[in-house]
Amino acid sequence: MSEIVQKRNCSEFKKIVSILRRYLRFLVIEGLCSPYLDEAVPTIAQLKLSSMPRYFTSNDVERVINSCDIATHQGRRDRAIILLLARLGLRAGDIINLRIADINWSEATLNVTGKSRREERLPLPQYVGDALLIYLEKTRQAVQLEQLFLCLNAPYRAFSQSSIIANIVRASILRAKIKNPPSYGELTGA
Numbered sequence: 374m375s376e377i378v379q380k381r382n383c384s385e386f387k388k389i390v391s392i393l394r395r396y397l398r399f400l401v402i403e404g405l406c407s408p409y410l411d412e413a414v415p416t417i418a419q420l421k422l423s424s425m426p427r428y429f430t431s432n433d434v435e436r437v438i439n440s441c442d443i444a445t446h447q448g449r450r451d452r453a454i455i456l457l458l459a460r461l462g463l464r465a466g467d468i469i470n471l472r473i474a475d476i477n478w479s480e481a482t483l484n485v486t487g488k489s490r491r492e493e494r495l496p497l498p499q500y501v502g503d504a505l506l507i508y509l510e511k512t513r514q515a516v517q518l519e520q521l522f523l524c525l526n527a528p529y530r531a532f533s534q535s536s537i538i539a540n541i542v543r544a545s546i547l548r549a550k551i552k553n554p555p556s557y558g559e560l561t562g563a
Contacts, residue, residue: 387417390414429554436550437542437551438452438459440546447525450508450522451544452504454538455542456500456504460500461495464488472520473521477497481497482495483497512525
């Protein structure tokens with residue numbers, strides 16, 4: 374309902390602005406106004422896709438996290454990944470690039486190199502650290518790869534694309550039976 378009101382208000386404002394510009398142009402032609410004053414009236418942008426973004430509620434996020442069966446290798450790995458997405462706001466690319474050495478257990482921090490190639494130190498909440506520790510101790514194979522998250526089947530290798538993270542999120546959303554989810558990969562809101 375609010376989207377309809379928002380679109381209606383925006384179109385009404387656009388009409389008012391258009392009328393005001395025409396009136397100012399008329400005044401310029403009649404010599405009653407300074408030239409180019411009509412250009413001082415700001416435009417109102419209305420993009421076709423400019424509706425309010427959908428997001429997960431806190432309850433939906435909890436359902437997605439809890440949909441991971443921690444009795445399985447896949448569930449432990451997926452839960453750790455989803456907690457990093459939901460609680461720390463990491464992007465899929467950040468997760469793919471995470472290395473075991475990026476976790477500082479003694480300081481409870483996580484080093485992340487983002488899009489700008491600048492390294493950021495993030496606090497590592499206890500429950501996220503616990504999920505990572507369970508994944509490392511019970512699921513991750515002891516192979517000589519520095520990446521934190523690996524494929525579950527041999528040959529064990531690091532994730533090669535961000536779409537793998539998107540697929541993990543998509544599967545978790547389906548398991549949680551979330552109705553009308555936002556676009557896949559946007560697991561924020563809590």
